[in-house]
Amino acid sequence: MSENSAAPGNAGPTGNLQGENVLVLIAEDAPEIADILAAYLARSGMRSVHAADGARALELHLALKPDLVLLDIQMPQVNGWQVLSQIRQRGNTPVILLTALDQDVDKLTGLRIGADDYVVKPFNPAEVVARVQAVLRRSLPREQRDERRILRVAPFIIDFDHHEAVAEIDGRSHTLVLTLTEFRLLAQLARAPRRVFSRAELLEACLPEGDTLERTVDSHVSKLRKKLEDLGIAGVPASIRGVGYRFNQGL
Numbered sequence: 001m002s003e004n005s006a007a008p009g010n011a012g013p014t015g016n017l018q019g020e021n022v023l024v025l026i027a028e029d030a031p032e033i034a035d036i037l038a039a040y041l042a043r044s045g046m047r048s049v050h051a052a053d054g055a056r057a058l059e060l061h062l063a064l065k066p067d068l069v070l071l072d073i074q075m076p077q078v079n080g081w082q083v084l085s086q087i088r089q090r091g092n093t094p095v096i097l098l099t100a101l102d103q104d105v106d107k108l109t110g111l112r113i114g115a116d117d118y119v120v121k122p123f124n125p126a127e128v129v130a131r132v133q134a135v136l137r138r139s140l141p142r143e144q145r146d147e148r149r150i151l152r153v154a155p156f157i158i159d160f161d162h163h164e165a166v167a168e169i170d171g172r173s174h175t176l177v178l179t180l181t182e183f184r185l186l187a188q189l190a191r192a193p194r195r196v197f198s199r200a201e202l203l204e205a206c207l208p209e210g211d212t213l214e215r216t217v218d219s220h221v222s223k224l225r226k227k228l229e230d231l232g233i234a235g236v237p238a239s240i241r242g243v244g245y246r247f248n249q250g251l
Helices: 031-043 054-064 080-088 104-113 125-137 144-146 179-192 199-206 215-229
Strands: 023-027 047-051 068-072 095-099 116-120 150-153 155-159 166-171 170-174 238-240 244-246
Touching: 023 031, 023 054, 031 047, 031 125, 031 199, 047 054, 047 144, 047 150, 054 068, 054 080, 068 080, 068 125, 068 199, 095 125, 104 144, 116 125, 150 179, 166 179, 179 215, 199 215, 215 244
Parallel strands: 023 047, 023 068, 068 095, 095 116
Antiparallel strands: 150 155, 155 166, 166 170, 238 244
């Protein structure tokens, strides 16, 4: 993702870290790796910005105040150790190191300087995203961490731990009777309500168990929309012609 696509993020880990509000700085000199990480972060509703060298990483960290930094150690101009040290002098932005160095001394050095986690290349990008989410959860104050698994996007309250969704309508709570796939679709769209998801993205995120045609997503969305319309909630999910679906047409 181009650095121009990211607006200034939160000042630190105490902000709202749900979905598209999260900004991750990818400091990585290999563009193909940065692109893969950006794509996987986007699938989880997170924004990203890329710096191809250490000097640029420090500039973007200061200007954008990202919620987390994915930092390659072997960076040109200013190496990852120096970048990490300067980030720590500035504050407590969570940092996950990305490196081909698989020596205990390197891991210990990174942790001693102040890294929050350490991933050795080659890595599974889905695992990196999971580590990003875990580090962000740990970086929140306890009271926010306890609420991390509940997402509130009007008119819905989505409880991820209990796989339960409630709609608040005219001061009354209505528990939605959803299939697992319908719940996943609603939750995925609500995590990033302004983002348009392709059918392929929703298929991977919400129906990962087997080989399913992309058009199967349309059927599940239609059933979810019908259940919401029966409660008087219109236009959720919204169809975006030629692209896919978004949480709400009016956003």
